[in-house]
Amino acid sequence: MSTQKGLLSSLQAIEEHYSAGDYIFREDAVLQFYYEILAGEVKLNSYKEDGKEFIQDILSANECFGEAMLILGKPSPVNAVALTACIIRKISRDQFFQLLKDQPDVFRHMYESLSAKTSEKMQLISHITSENADVLLVELMDRMKDGYPTREKFSFEVPHTRKQLAALTGLSVETIIREIKKMEKNEILVIRNGKIFY
16 A cells, blocks of 8 residues: 555655665564555565464555554564665654544545555465465566556566565475576466566
8 A cells, every 4th residue: 555645744654764685674563653665675484483474465666555453553574674765754653643633535545555465465365375386476467567556567667576576475485496497487467587477
């Protein structure tokens, strides 16, 4: 979800700069801010007991994060980590609730966005339990391509590395590499200069 451009700056938002690898917040933190990305990319991740990373989402400019846990007032189930150098704007919990109260359109937009995210996660979870890695990858790539202006085959460059795809799906990197080669052979995607086009 993103707010209207310039909306947070009118609320005296705090602007912070992060380097790649910096934590914006950690798992189990009770969030005190609403965050919006001005530039860069942020991943929301957690770690399994064996130390394997699971990426919940990768977000970029004009997207926000943390709003669900901010509303609930519960500890975050994920870390927010800068994937690249980032500029993040944030407002306090009190400012956030005042914004929702004063601007019903922002509240409605946020509600729709959270509902869409929940729906996407439910669809993805149903495929995670599938034994077919290709079904899971197709679902993930369909979800990424969903907001892309054209649905033409092979027009969308997947913006993630194979390692990130593995962390997003819970599969091993080796499985991702094997499945991508199989999907290329079956003309589901193409590889150009090492990049995946779906």
